[in-house]
Amino acid sequence: MTEWLVKTFVKDSDNVSDPQVRLRYGQFAGIVCIICNVALCLAKGLVGLAVGSVSIVADAVNNLSDASSNVISLLGFKLASRPADNEHPYGHGRFEYLAGLTVAALVLAIGINLVITSFEKIFSPETTDFGPAVTVVLLLSIGVKAWMAAFNMSLGKRISSTTLEATAADSRNDVISTAAVLASAVISQVIGYDLDGIAGTVVGGFICWSGFDLLREAIDPLLGSSPDPQLINHIHDKIMSYPGVLGTHDLMVHDYGPGRLFASAHVEMAGEQDVFEAHDVLDNIEQDFKDEGLIMTLHYDPIVTKDPMVADMRHWIAVNIQEKIDPRLTIHDLRTVPGPTHTNVIFDCVRPHDLALTNDELKKKISDIVTARYPKAICKITIDESYVSSKQ
Missing domain, CATH: 3.30.70.1350 (Cation efflux protein, cytoplasmic domain)
Incomplete structure (x- = not known):
């Protein structure tokens, strides 16, 4: 079904490298999600108010927050598609990350409010009338949200969008939270004790956890993640x-x-x-x-390739510092300046960020290793920081 929807509503859908096609994907996904979330919010909200269930109302509000998040994502895709200008020569693509950050903050705020409301009902319980309407609307919600999770994940992977993949994860979480509300309704009827407030607290807590997770994912690229x-x-x-x-x-x-x-x-x-x-x-x-x-x-x-002594030295140093200090260490730009009493050995060493040694300690350990093999060598080492994960 997803493939048919994409082919029908996304023009030139195969050309995912085109920024305008990417924008159309984002807009299409946002509109579909808004329609689904608003429909679920209305259905669950009406049923929840009718039976007096705070957990169902909480789940309905969660769908409303999801719809608001979809609106923000739509805006983020639109702003991110703007071309580069004199003030922003690298374009406006990070607007998509800022939209994700706003969505995460909104989800977190709503989750906290739902926890407070549900927690109050635990100490001031009210009779909740669970009936067939509750079961039908919650089962419908689970089915729709499961489809939305698959839909957004498919589109997110197709255009490499962390925003759509985060929306998919949020829909998956909604499946779990709605299932918890349905389970509490069934158990309450069986044991004769109203678990609505407890279920609402669990749902609200789950929303908070999702908000924190989305917040972390939105902040990482803005801070410059690996x-x-x-x-x-x-x-x-x-x-x-x-x-x-x-x-x-x-x-x-x-x-x-x-x-x-x-x-x-x-x-x-x-x-x-x-x-x-x-x-x-x-x-x-x-x-x-x-x-x-x-x-x-x-x-x-x-680099010098026709001096076998330099080539052998470069290889020997690279192997031994990995074996004796850290396997992630690498060297480059090695050259030698021979003299009558000593030879300067000049090279750069790339270190990982989490290496326990300081730069001076690392230089000394490398120098000791080199001079043990080449007594006349004086090492002139420049330490570089690694900005990417080491290639395995």
Whole structure:
């Protein structure tokens, strides 16, 4: 059904890299969700008020908050689709993240209010009349929300939208919370004790938990979270696949919103080759990444390849610091400056953020390892921080 809806209502649906097609996906998903959530809110609200059930009313208000969230998501997709301008040269894609942050805050606020209301009913219980109407409307809600979860997850994966995937997760949570309300209604009838206030508190608590989780997911990209390891591996493997490339390091990925990624990296190539040929290879790599939707800037690092002593030293140091200090450590740009009494060994070392050693401690440990093998070596080490997860 989802595929039919997409083909019918989303023009040029296969061209998901087009910002306008992405906008149409977001708008379509938002409108569908608003219609479903408003219908569920009205149905559950009327039944909940009729039977005096705070948990059903709480679930209805949750659907109303979901509809409000869908409106905000719609606005976020619209603002995020605006093109770059002089004040925002990287575009407005982060509006989608800001919309997600607003949705999370709204969900959390409503959850807290529902917990308070339901908690009061535990100490001041009122008779709740559970009947067939309650069962029908709650079963209908579970079915609709299950479909919405699958619908949003399908569209979210198709256009790589964390906003739609978060909406799918919220719908899945609603299935669980509504099932809890239905279970409390059935159990209350069996045992003769009204569990409505307790169920409402549980539903409200679950909404709060979802709000916190959505809040964390919305804040992460705004703070600059680590890029997807699959993307890092793809970038690394693609760069290494080109002729003449010997290594790559210092990769940085900057996220300016869904579909707006910028990256930079250093590429090691033989220093003995023609510089124009090396530059041509880097231009081709950058263009190929641009065709994929990633703006890439590459820096050429020439390395000596025809000096076997330097090559052996580079390999030996790389292997031994990984074995004796941390397997995530890497080195690059190693060169030597021989002298009559000593040889300066100059290189960069990339360290993970969570390494227990300070930079000075790390330098000393590496220097001790190197001088144990090369007594005349004096290490000149620059420590770099890793901005991505290490490639496994």
